[in-house]
Amino acid sequence: MSDKYNNNLGGEHVPEQKIGSEINACSTETLPTLQDAVSHFDVVTSRLFDVNKWYDHAKLPMSSFKLFDHNCRVADRSAIEGDYIRIDIPGPGTKTGQGYDWVVVEAILEERNTDAAVVSMRVRPSAHPLSSDQHTAHFLTEVSSSTFQVKWSGLTVTAEQHGRNELPNRDTGHTLDNLRNTFVGWSSKLGFSYPQWKGLVKGIVRQS
Numbered sequence: 001m002s003d004k005y006n007n008n009l010g011g012e013h014v015p016e017q018k019i020g021s022e023i024n025a026c027s028t029e030t031l032p033t034l035q036d037a038v039s040h041f042d043v044v045t046s047r048l049f050d051v052n053k054w055y056d057h058a059k060l061p062m063s064s065f066k067l068f069d070h071n072c073r074v075a076d077r078s079a080i081e082g083d084y085i086r087i088d089i090p091g092p093g094t095k096t097g098q099g100y101d102w103v104v105v106e107a108i109l110e111e112r113n114t115d116a117a118v119v120s121m122r123v124r125p126s127a128h129p130l131s132s133d134q135h136t137a138h139f140l141t142e143v144s145s146s147t148f149q150v151k152w153s154g155l156t157v158t159a160e161q162h163g164r165n166e167l168p169n170r171d172t173g174h175t176l177d178n179l180r181n182t183f184v185g186w187s188s189k190l191g192f193s194y195p196q197w198k199g200l201v202k203g204i205v206r207q208s
Helices: 034-049 052-055 176-187 194-205
Strands: 020-032 066-068 084-088 101-112 116-125 145-153 156-166
Touching: 020 194, 034 145, 034 156, 034 194, 052 066, 052 194, 101 156, 101 176, 145 194, 156 194
Parallel strands: none
Antiparallel strands: 020 156, 066 084, 084 101, 101 116, 116 145, 145 156
């Protein structure tokens, strides 16, 4: 399941789809004036980087998210490149991730012109930040990526999530983790992750 994706603005921030599955979740709000739209874009951008409150913003909360710095210390601030996000997915966790799934904030990008702007945060599955075992601690492989974007154009502000090259991670070094990741990964491929991302982008972009 996927929303229609307009890649004209910030399209280069999203990796090319080459293998596995992809997902696009988008939600748009229209503001009454240009000034309102610009102000709301700033609000939504702040919500995007406030990872610790994603669960609260989501219209359909299913997983919870916690931000950590590059030394794996809890970070009560906006996300920056090199941070880690710990994901608590309902159901059994993994030994590899010490009970959780992990991604690293790979890139934060921005593109602006006189009448439009986009801010992007791209994350990628990673190893547990404190583990000497470098196996990827996520149900998807490190080839996969997820790009979160906030866009402003005219009177509209849009929040988006784009998953690319999604493949189940079956190389964790632990048989039970491999089985769990296969199940969760294929559930995602069948569209079960779409409602979560749709709920998140809808919650982030909503007008208070």
